[in-house]
Amino acid sequence: MTATSTCITDLTSAQIQELIAGLGEPNYRARQLQHWTYQGLALSFDEMTDLPKTFRNRLAQKVQLHSLTSTHEVVGHDGTIKTLFTLSDGKTIESTLMSYPTAKGGTRHTICLSTQVGCPIGCPFCATGQQGFERNLTPGEIIDQVLYFSRRLRDQKDETDTDWDKPAAHISNVVFMGMGEPLANYDAVLQAVEMLNSPQGFGLGARNMLISTAGLIPQIKRLSQEKLQIGLAISLHASDDARRNELVPINKKYPVGQLIAACREYCEISGRRISFEYALFEGINDSVNHARSLAKLLAGLNCHVNLIPSNLTDSQGFSPPTRGTTLAFQRELVRLGIACTLRQRRGLDIDAGCGQLRSRLAKTMQT
Numbered sequence: 001m002t003a004t005s006t007c008i009t010d011l012t013s014a015q016i017q018e019l020i021a022g023l024g025e026p027n028y029r030a031r032q033l034q035h036w037t038y039q040g041l042a043l044s045f046d047e048m049t050d051l052p053k054t055f056r057n058r059l060a061q062k063v064q065l066h067s068l069t070s071t072h073e074v075v076g077h078d079g080t081i082k083t084l085f086t087l088s089d090g091k092t093i094e095s096t097l098m099s100y101p102t103a104k105g106g107t108r109h110t111i112c113l114s115t116q117v118g119c120p121i122g123c124p125f126c127a128t129g130q131q132g133f134e135r136n137l138t139p140g141e142i143i144d145q146v147l148y149f150s151r152r153l154r155d156q157k158d159e160t161d162t163d164w165d166k167p168a169a170h171i172s173n174v175v176f177m178g179m180g181e182p183l184a185n186y187d188a189v190l191q192a193v194e195m196l197n198s199p200q201g202f203g204l205g206a207r208n209m210l211i212s213t214a215g216l217i218p219q220i221k222r223l224s225q226e227k228l229q230i231g232l233a234i235s236l237h238a239s240d241d242a243r244r245n246e247l248v249p250i251n252k253k254y255p256v257g258q259l260i261a262a263c264r265e266y267c268e269i270s271g272r273r274i275s276f277e278y279a280l281f282e283g284i285n286d287s288v289n290h291a292r293s294l295a296k297l298l299a300g301l302n303c304h305v306n307l308i309p310s311n312l313t314d315s316q317g318f319s320p321p322t323r324g325t326t327l328a329f330q331r332e333l334v335r336l337g338i339a340c341t342l343r344q345r346r347g348l349d350i351d352a353g354c355g356q357l358r359s360r361l362a363k364t365m366q367t
């Protein structure tokens, strides 16, 4: 397989129809093929038993069924699964499956997806940012992370569940918060969103997907025109340019004031609430005064702030604040009328922070 080999999941519905027409097959075969890919979660063309064998063979010569191989996996104490995937060109990415109990006694399964190998933004506190940028993922490589975990949940039920009538667990949410900057790979990410959302594809509600961005203003404006119901989160981390230039270097190009103006516009056009991610780093952006200036910046915006204590505990100058400082920050935001939650820390024992497993494995392999 080469880096350019096409995967079924790289194709839009129209492109799948073209492929089928090119092979001289009737149109309904396109629907069957998509159904086997996105609902049947087929791993081989042989599983597609209602397609003629000769046709399956010809398909197999034209396209691949999947683009990722899981090459390493760790499971945390809280059940979080982090998987390292090797791509067809040998590069690696990671994704995480987090499972949360719901109020109704069920379980919500959220996947955190990667969109690039490495990241061009280079935030100093981020393991991915420190790895540099290698390449964009294709739509298929993005989608296949979802199909992989979906297949895992199905197979887990087959292996452990004796209740035949209970449906297998399914993916409830997809967040684009893994390695890479989703809006720097805009077209592939949007194609993946459309296919994950489409009833002919994976069929996940757009409201159950969330894109997190370091703040690429032109792409935020473009996204507001797409008329999608997908959620948008901005990784803010600081409310003044001097501090944000250091923490999120793209701020030098797209400063805070302009970013927030673009966010206000996004809220007006989309009618949706926006989320702000605010990672707390001890002594850098965690004081009550920082909370006040954040509240002032966001005043009047239909938004929600997610506070994330840094997940770096081992030096590099980006340690998490104490619990007391964290709670004081949160209290001040709430007092000033900003809706805000403290992010549950999950999967810490398995390097669940973005890019951390890949970094650790790379270091292990060097030694």
Ligand code: SAH
Pocket (backbone or CB within 6 Å): 119, 125, 126, 127, 176, 177, 178, 179, 180, 181, 182, 212, 213, 214, 234, 235, 277, 279, 308, 309, 310, 311, 312, 353, 354
């Ligand atoms: N590039 C996108 C999405 C991937 S990063 C973005 O930056 O939004 C997902 C989130 O993890 C971002 O909010 C990012 O700032 C945060 N993050 C990365 N490293 C972190 C760390 N060491 N501690 C806390 N949050 C971190």
Ligand code: SF4
Pocket (backbone or CB within 6 Å): 119, 120, 121, 122, 123, 126, 127, 128, 129, 130, 178, 179, 180, 181, 214, 235, 354
């Ligand atoms: Fe890239 Fe996001 Fe990491 Fe910054 S935090 S380097 S934008 S992945």
